[in-house]
Structures are given as structure tokens and as C-alpha cells.
Amino acid sequence: MANRKITAMTALTAPAEGDVLPIVDVSEAAAADKNKKITVQELFKGAPSGTESAPGIAFESDDGNGIYLAGTDNVAISTGGSQRISVTNTGTTITGDLTVSGTTTTIESTTVTVDDKNIELGSVATPTDTTADGGGITLKGASDKTINWVQSTGYWTFNTGIEVGGHVQVDDNNKIRVGTGQDLNIYHDGSNSYIEDSGSGSLFIRGSDLVLEDAGGNDYITCSDGGAGGTVTIKHLGTAKLTTSADGLISNGTGSLTIPVGTTAERPSSPAQGMIRRNTTDSAFEGYTGNAWAPLGGGATGGGSDAWVVETDQTVTTSYELGSGKHGTTVSPTINSGATITVPSGAILVIL
Incomplete structure (x- = not known):
């Protein structure tokens, strides 16, 4: 047998799809056909x-x-x-757990559906409030729309407004706080409800018509806008009793108006012009003129139903001038030093 030289083959590291390999076809019976x-x-x-x-x-x-x-x-x-x-x-x-390790995970699908009803964020080995600080959701837009948890305040913080299509439930003694300094608080303590304004300004409640009513729907105070005259009406079980007008107050009822009642000694210590009251010492209605208390015209009085006497004070302590177009009648008054009585031209003062 002649000697044959065997040449070493060169390794092929990147075979093309058309490159061939030898193979033995075991399905062939004849040896000549197997290679x-x-x-x-x-x-x-x-x-x-x-x-x-x-x-x-x-x-x-x-x-x-x-x-x-x-x-x-x-x-x-x-x-x-x-x-x-x-x-x-x-x-x-993918069946089973999926762990993605890296800096950024990008999902380019249109809709992401998650069957799990709870999504965890910030799930590090040892989570703390410090590791959670700033965590949340960012929606990309012309500017970022974010929901973030802030450690320094302990609150979830939205950088845009929130529109709620359902109820907002706030449990007892938890407050709705408004203002940078939390000046306005609205809350229920389990028994009563409160609106507290702790700021230095005023609390304004605005509306075209404002109505204060009880749980049964009965109005007690109604504030109407300028189109309705700009009035404030005080009611009793929905029935108007007192209404403001451009000229003052209008009594809407057919009953009575109760004014302060007391003795002479119980008069206000610092009276102002226009005050009226019932003086039980003199059994008379009286008003303050700006200088002194004076009886309001009530006619004669007397025992029982007898109206036979008009009572006057015995001493004049304050200067007084008869009213325009008025005459006066009095009974031998004592005029204190410094007090004067002025009778205008055409007026008559009769002293009995």
C-alpha cells in the first residue's frame, strides 16, 4: 500500500450557510450510499x-x-x-418570574396590561423613607406630569391639578388643608364638622345665591346676588322674618320685634345715637338722641287700662333744642347749671 500524506485541516470559525459537512445517512442500506x-x-x-x-x-x-x-x-x-x-x-x-438587571428598561408597546392588582416601587433590599423619597410616576409631556412621595412633608405630591369623578373620603379628625401655611382646615371630628381659617385674612364664601339650611331643608339665612336686590333674609323654618334693603331692615313677619328690656340702671354704659330699649323703671320705650335718653312717644299711661297721665323728668341735665316745627309742654322742670333749653323762632314752650 502506498503511503498517503494527511494534510491538517484549517479551522472554520464562521461557516456560511452553503458550506457542507460530511454526514452518514443511516437510512441507506448499501454502504456505498451512506456517505x-x-x-x-x-x-x-x-x-x-x-x-x-x-x-x-x-x-x-x-x-x-x-x-x-x-x-x-x-x-x-x-x-x-x-x-x-x-x-x-x-x-x-414568559412563564415564571422575570428579573431585569440594568440601568434602563424600555417598553415600546402602546398598552401595558398588568393582572397583578398591586404594583411595588422602590423595592430595594432595605427600603426606608429615605430610599422612598422622590419615588412615584412621571408622565412625559410638554412638561413632566408627576406624582411623587416627598419625605420632608410625608405627602404624595401632584405637580398638576386633580379632577375627581367620584367621592373623596376623609376619615374623622383628618383634615383637608388648604394654603401654603395650611391656613384653611376642613374636617369632621366624629361628632361635629369644622371650617377653620387660622390665617390673618378673612374667610370669604362666594356665590350667586347663598343659603344656610338645616338637615330638613329649611332655609334660615338666604343671601341673594345683586340681580335680586343684594338682600340678606333671615328666616324661621323657611319663612322670612327680617330682610335687608338699601334703606335698612324690613320686618317680614306679622308677630313682633323684641328689643332690649331693662331698668334705668341697666342702660348701656356707652350709648350711641339711635339705640332704643324698653325702660322698666319708667314703664316706657326710650331712645338715645346722641346726648341723652328720651322717651319714645307712647301717649299717656296710668293704672290698669286708664291712660290719664304723661310723666316727665323733673330735672333738665342736658341742653336741648325743640325740634323744627314743634311746640313743647313741660311741668316746672329744674334746669341744672350749664344746661340750656333753646326754643326756635315760631315755636312755643309751655311750662306749667
Whole structure:
């Protein structure tokens, strides 16, 4: 036998799909027909479909792990004999937990659907309020729309307005706080409700018509806008009793108006012009003129139903001038030093 020289073959690190490999076709009976060749492309196309527990392309040391054809247009990856990833012509399904390690995770889908009803943020190894500070959600727009938790305030903070389509529930003793300095507080303490304005300004309640009513719907105070005359009406169980007007107050009732009642000694210590009251010492109505208390015209009085006497003070302590177009009658008064009585021209003062 002649000697043959064997030439060492060069390693091919990047075979093309048309490169060929020798292969023994065991399906051929004749030895001469068994030796054949196959391209690299056909070799991989001819891989067996396999199953979930026995993948077509597997690892010799652990053949329950690999790739198999799970169905038409469905390539799957199996580990431990169970499918973990399924890639079809419509999408990808991952069975089991998914951990993504990196700096940025980008999802470019139109809609993200999460079946889990709870989403955790800031899930670090040892979560604290410090690690949670600034956490939240950012919606990109012309400017960022954010919901963030701020450690220094302990509040969720929205950088835009919030529109609520349902009820807002605030439990007892928890307050709705308004203002940078939390000047306005609205809350219920379990028994009563409060609106507290602790600021230095005023509390304004504005509206075209303002109505204060009880739980039964009965009006007690109604404030009407300028189109209705700008009036304030005080009511009793919805029935008007007193109404403001441009000229003063209008009594709407048919009953009575109760004014202050007391003795002479109980007169106000600092009276002002226009005050009226019932003086029980003199059994008379009186008003303050700006200088002195004077009886209001009530006619004669007397015992029982007898009206036979008009009582006057015996001493004049303050200067007085008869009113325009008026005459006067009095009974021998004592005029104190410094007090004067002025009778205008045409007027008559009769002293009995």
C-alpha cells in the first residue's frame, strides 16, 4: 500500500450557510450510499421538533433544557423539562418570574396590561423613607406630569391639578388643608364638622345665591346676588322674618320685634345715637338722641287700662333744642347749671 500524506485541516470559525459537512445517512442500506454531505443551513433546518420535556436542541449534560418547536409558528425554550419562554408570530410569553438587571428598561408597546392588582416601587433590599423619597410616576409631556412621595412633608405630591369623578373620603379628625401655611382646615371630628381659617385674612364664601339650611331643608339665612336686590333674609323654618334693603331692615313677619328690656340702671354704659330699649323703671320705650335718653312717644299711661297721665323728668341735665316745627309742654322742670333749653323762632314752650 502506498503511503498517503494527511494534510491538517484549517479551522472554520464562521461557516456560511452553503458550506457542507460530511454526514452518514443511516437510512441507506448499501454502504456505498451512506456517505453524503449536508449544508450548514440544512443541518440546522433539519433539527428535530422535540418536546417540552425533551427539546429538539438540548444539552448533553442536562437534556431537559433547550429549544423545541411547541407548535406552528411557536418556538419555545424549556428548562427543567418545563416551558419557560414561548415565541409566536403574535408575541412572547414568559412563564415564571422575570428579573431585569440594568440601568434602563424600555417598553415600546402602546398598552401595558398588568393582572397583578398591586404594583411595588422602590423595592430595594432595605427600603426606608429615605430610599422612598422622590419615588412615584412621571408622565412625559410638554412638561413632566408627576406624582411623587416627598419625605420632608410625608405627602404624595401632584405637580398638576386633580379632577375627581367620584367621592373623596376623609376619615374623622383628618383634615383637608388648604394654603401654603395650611391656613384653611376642613374636617369632621366624629361628632361635629369644622371650617377653620387660622390665617390673618378673612374667610370669604362666594356665590350667586347663598343659603344656610338645616338637615330638613329649611332655609334660615338666604343671601341673594345683586340681580335680586343684594338682600340678606333671615328666616324661621323657611319663612322670612327680617330682610335687608338699601334703606335698612324690613320686618317680614306679622308677630313682633323684641328689643332690649331693662331698668334705668341697666342702660348701656356707652350709648350711641339711635339705640332704643324698653325702660322698666319708667314703664316706657326710650331712645338715645346722641346726648341723652328720651322717651319714645307712647301717649299717656296710668293704672290698669286708664291712660290719664304723661310723666316727665323733673330735672333738665342736658341742653336741648325743640325740634323744627314743634311746640313743647313741660311741668316746672329744674334746669341744672350749664344746661340750656333753646326754643326756635315760631315755636312755643309751655311750662306749667
